[in-house]
Amino acid sequence: MENSKVRKIELLSPAGDLQRCKMAIRYGADAVYLGGRSFSLRSRASNFTNEDIAEACRYAKEYGARIHVTVNMIPHEEDLPGLEEYLKALEAMGVTAIIAASPAVIQCAKRVAPKLEVHLSTQMSVTNSDAAKFLKETLGIDRVVLARECSMPEVKKITSMLDVETEAFIHGGMCVNYSGRCTLSNRMTLRDANRGGCAQSCRWNYELFDGDTSVSNERLFTMGSKDLFAAKHIADLIKAGVSSLKIEGRMKTEYYVSAVVSAYRNLIDDLYEHDLQLSEERLLEHQKEIMRAENREVWDGFYDNPDAVHSIIYNNDSNANVSQEFLAKVVSYNREEGTCVIETRNPFVLEEVEVLSPHKEGRTFKIEWMKTGDGEMLERSKTPMVELMIPIPFEVEKEDIIRRAR
Numbered sequence: 001m002e003n004s005k006v007r008k009i010e011l012l013s014p015a016g017d018l019q020r021c022k023m024a025i026r027y028g029a030d031a032v033y034l035g036g037r038s039f040s041l042r043s044r045a046s047n048f049t050n051e052d053i054a055e056a057c058r059y060a061k062e063y064g065a066r067i068h069v070t071v072n073m074i075p076h077e078e079d080l081p082g083l084e085e086y087l088k089a090l091e092a093m094g095v096t097a098i099i100a101a102s103p104a105v106i107q108c109a110k111r112v113a114p115k116l117e118v119h120l121s122t123q124m125s126v127t128n129s130d131a132a133k134f135l136k137e138t139l140g141i142d143r144v145v146l147a148r149e150c151s152m153p154e155v156k157k158i159t160s161m162l163d164v165e166t167e168a169f170i171h172g173g174m175c176v177n178y179s180g181r182c183t184l185s186n187r188m189t190l191r192d193a194n195r196g197g198c199a200q201s202c203r204w205n206y207e208l209f210d211g212d213t214s215v216s217n218e219r220l221f222t223m224g225s226k227d228l229f230a231a232k233h234i235a236d237l238i239k240a241g242v243s244s245l246k247i248e249g250r251m252k253t254e255y256y257v258s259a260v261v262s263a264y265r266n267l268i269d270d271l272y273e274h275d276l277q278l279s280e281e282r283l284l285e286h287q288k289e290i291m292r293a294e295n296r297e298v299w300d301g302f303y304d305n306p307d308a309v310h311s312i313i314y315n316n317d318s319n320a321n322v323s324q325e326f327l328a329k330v331v332s333y334n335r336e337e338g339t340c341v342i343e344t345r346n347p348f349v350l351e352e353v354e355v356l357s358p359h360k361e362g363r364t365f366k367i368e369w370m371k372t373g374d375g376e377m378l379e380r381s382k383t384p385m386v387e388l389m390i391p392i393p394f395e396v397e398k399e400d401i402i403r404r405a406r
């Protein structure tokens with residue numbers, strides 16, 4: 001394996017389907033992790049058939065990107081049949097790595113598909129170098145996905161002491177319990193969190209009782225965690241020698257994946273261009289960009305907050321809002337006419353909008369007119385998933401995103 005400690009850090013994006021995978025790569029992800037229909041957690045987000053995974057590998061290769069596949073369920077005896085064939089198929093398709101938590105899966109991969117790298121899932125809760133060393137020596141893993149609960153000094157120590165890559169979470173959902181060590185969902189819904197069925201029971205609304213008496217005062221509470229937003233720690237993670245920065249969110253939308261990946265791509269590139277030192281204003285600009293796609297409360301994780309007292313969402317009135325920023329996607333561009341055809345998403349009028357293109361800062365323009373395929377001129381677009389023509393003052397590409405201007 002290439003020595004990752006001298007190469008540029010990997011930006012690792014989630015993808016819930018092939019379209020989101022392609023958008024993540026287009027917007028600058030170095031690698032994408034996804035789940036097949038078997039052996040993966042987040043089974044509701046695992047929409048990849050074997051053909052889709054093969055297509056994702058082909059597409060990634062064009063961009064010099066890599067595909068990692070989660071094979072991270074904790075299998076019971078009945079889950080094991082078919083595992084060997086699946087791992088062999090992943091290797092043959094050109095998948096770079098599997099992300100696994102079970103020694104059974106890891107040993108099987110080493111035996112039947114030795115070209116696959118094995119990345120140890122965060123479900124193994126590695127928070128110290130001895131654990132990582134033991135797992136490297138006994139299971140031959142190539143990378144450890146560190147527990148989200150690691151502090152920055154722990155990340156530095158584990159990474160510096162190991163002859164194995166480390167991967168750290170930088171953005172997205174957190175488990176309020178140590179990832180994978182929770183049975184709330186199993187007990188409340190009979191859906192096994194460690195076999196891909198987590199019902200996010202920690203995010204439900206609860207009423208508090210003292211005996212038979214409700215003491216909630218009509219104020220329901222949740223136990224969910226705020227989302228991770230570790231943009232301010234990226235320079236330190238790079239300096240620590242971490243190999244990969246991971247965004248969580250295989251259930252997230254195409255817009256979320258594209259916008260968050262794009263914003264982190266620009267931040268990471270900017271850091272490398274400036275010896276890992278950005279002014280406070282510049283860092284704030286990047287943080288604002290990242291937050292445009294975020295619709296939950298956030299905190300900056302355990303990196304310098306070991307007590308995590310502010311990380312819980314206690315009240316049901318502070319949960320996620322739906323973002324309406326995503327207005328349309330470019331279907332085609334006509335250079336001679338200076339127009340493009342777009343496919344609509346959220347409603348908009350003749351207003352100032354911004355184009356989000358890969359590896360570029362946002363470009364704004366005012367939509368002067370819009371018309372349907374039948375030539376009808378519109379003042380506003382209300383219907384999603386219809387094609388409209390608009391004039392545009394600069395070049396765009398198919399799949400570029402049009403969103404509300406700031």
Ligand code: SF4
Pocket residue numbers: 174175176177179180182183184185193198199200201202203
């Ligand atoms: S119920 Fe909440 S804490 Fe438990 S596994 Fe699911 S997301 Fe994590």
